[in-house]
Amino acid sequence: MRPFALVAVLAGVLVASGPAYAVDPTEMPTPELQQRYHVLTHELRCMQCQNEAIADSPVSLAADLRRQVQEMLIAGKSDDDVRNYMVARYGDFILFRPRVSTRTLWLWLAPGVLLLIGAAVAVRVTKQRAALVDQDKEPVEEDARSS
Amino acid sequence: MNRFILPLGIFALLALVLAIGIKHSPEKGTIASPLIGKAAPQFTLPVLTDSSRTFRSADLKGRWYVFNVWGTWCGGCREEHSALLEIRKMTQVPLIGMDWKDEDPQALQWLTELGNPYEVVAADREGRIAIDWGVYGAPETFLVDPEGIVVYKFIGPMTVEAWQTKFVPRLPPQLAAKS
Numbered sequence: 001m002r003p004f005a006l007v008a009v010l011a012g013v014l015v016a017s018g019p020a021y022a023v024d025p026t027e028m029p030t031p032e033l034q035q036r037y038h039v040l041t042h043e044l045r046c047m048q049c050q051n052e053a054i055a056d057s058p059v060s061l062a063a064d065l066r067r068q069v070q071e072m073l074i075a076g077k078s079d080d081d082v083r084n085y086m087v088a089r090y091g092d093f094i095l096f097r098p099r100v101s102t103r104t105l106w107l108w109l110a111p112g113v114l115l116l117i118g119a120a121v122a123v124r125v126t127k128q129r130a131a132l133v134d135q136d137k138e139p140v141e142e143d144a145r146s147s
Numbered sequence: 148m149n150r151f152i153l154p155l156g157i158f159a160l161l162a163l164v165l166a167i168g169i170k171h172s173p174e175k176g177t178i179a180s181p182l183i184g185k186a187a188p189q190f191t192l193p194v195l196t197d198s199s200r201t202f203r204s205a206d207l208k209g210r211w212y213v214f215n216v217w218g219t220w221c222g223g224c225r226e227e228h229s230a231l232l233e234i235r236k237m238t239q240v241p242l243i244g245m246d247w248k249d250e251d252p253q254a255l256q257w258l259t260e261l262g263n264p265y266e267v268v269a270a271d272r273e274g275r276i277a278i279d280w281g282v283y284g285a286p287e288t289f290l291v292d293p294e295g296i297v298v299y300k301f302i303g304p305m306t307v308e309a310w311q312t313k314f315v316p317r318l319p320p321q322l323a324a325k326s
Contacts, residue, residue: 047178047283060248061283064274089281091181 023058026070033073040069040082045094053096180281180300187214187291188279192269195246195254202269207291211322213242213314214289215265215305216277218249219257221285227304228261234310235264239322244268247277247285290314 024041028034041055046062054062054069065086072082086094098104182188187204194200215231217224235242244265246254251270258268271277280289290299298317301309315323 060274061277064248064278068278088181089278090283091178091281093178 024055024066026066028070029074036079037069037073040073040079041066043096044069044086045096047090047094178283178302180297182281182289182297183300185297187289187295187297188276190269190276190279192245192271192276195244195251195268195270196258196263198251202267207243208295209293211240211293211318212291213240214245214280214291215242216245216247216280216282216285216287218247218285219253220249221247223304224286225261227286227306228264230305230307230310231264232262233307234305237307237310237325238315238318239325240318241266245276246270247282248272248274290317 026037028037038055042053044054044065046052046054046057046059046065048059048061049057052062054065068085069082072085077085083095087099092098092101092104098107100108189204191201191203194202213234217227231242242265244267246268248271251272254268254270258265269276280287284302286304288301288305289297290301292298299313301313
């Protein structure tokens with residue numbers, strides 16, 4: 001009974017997970033093209049669902065865009081040709097990794113700036129704490145108990 | 148007290164930046180088209196109502212036109228259809244329809260049942276022309292000027308109000324109204 005139940009569960013999982021990898025069965029003529037196709041379809045946004053890549057989306061527009069990527073790669077276009085083609089029609093939003101431009105510069109710089117601010121605050125707080133401990137004549141444990 | 152000034156200042160700045168961001172996205176959830184101000188994509192497609200004819204977008208050169216992308220599978224398109232029929236009666240500007248990834252018999256039945264507001268309907272059965280127009284969800288409606296430049300794009304079901312507030316002000320007054 002037990003092994004049977006296990007097999008049943010596993011079979012159920014297999015059936016349920018089928019569509020997850022069946023979204024895009026496209027096969028490219030060479031492994032190199034397959035690899036580029038894989039990368040490109042994962043960095044292009046499905047405009048209809050917006051938080052999915054066209055590689056993962058079952059909607060019909062995503063399939064059309066995948067077909068477009070496939071055809072352009074087979075026709076010998078470069079990865080950037082494909083990206084430019086998509087951006088010209090759908091705008092920067094179609095790229096999950098926004099390009100560096102004057103419009104998106106702040107987006108790229110913000111994490112670094114925030115990290116610097118955070119580091120500055122951390123350094124200051126640590127120094128203040130260290131200074132407090134230096135001034136303190138009582139042992140640290142003593143201090144913790146009394147407060 | 149002094150140590151609160153900096154965090155408070157940063158908070159105020161952040162709130163200001165976010166407020167500006169929200170104010171400046173008037174049509175939330177829609178994505179601005181990079182086609183605005185650029186030449187409308189040229190295409191040749193079969194005419195839905197007469198498969199022996201082809202429609203060439205170049206034939207529209209020299210005219211203002213409204214380009215409406217729809218499909219019978221699209222709920223918003225059914226919603227906007229009566230508005231399109233209404234608008235058709237209000238203006239001289241032709242409505243050019245593009246039936247997107249649809250079955251011809253269903254599309255023809257749709258036009259028979261609901262009425263046909265279009266001067267011509269092109270059938271984009273494979274969805275290739277829709278990609279050129281950057282269409283990502285029907286219905287989408289474009290306004291194109293006589294030089295073939297995309298002037299405006301409206302995303303979502305058209306309404307008479309949208310026509311009057313978004314399209315009419317962009318059109319020459321003598322054209323916007325029925326002669």
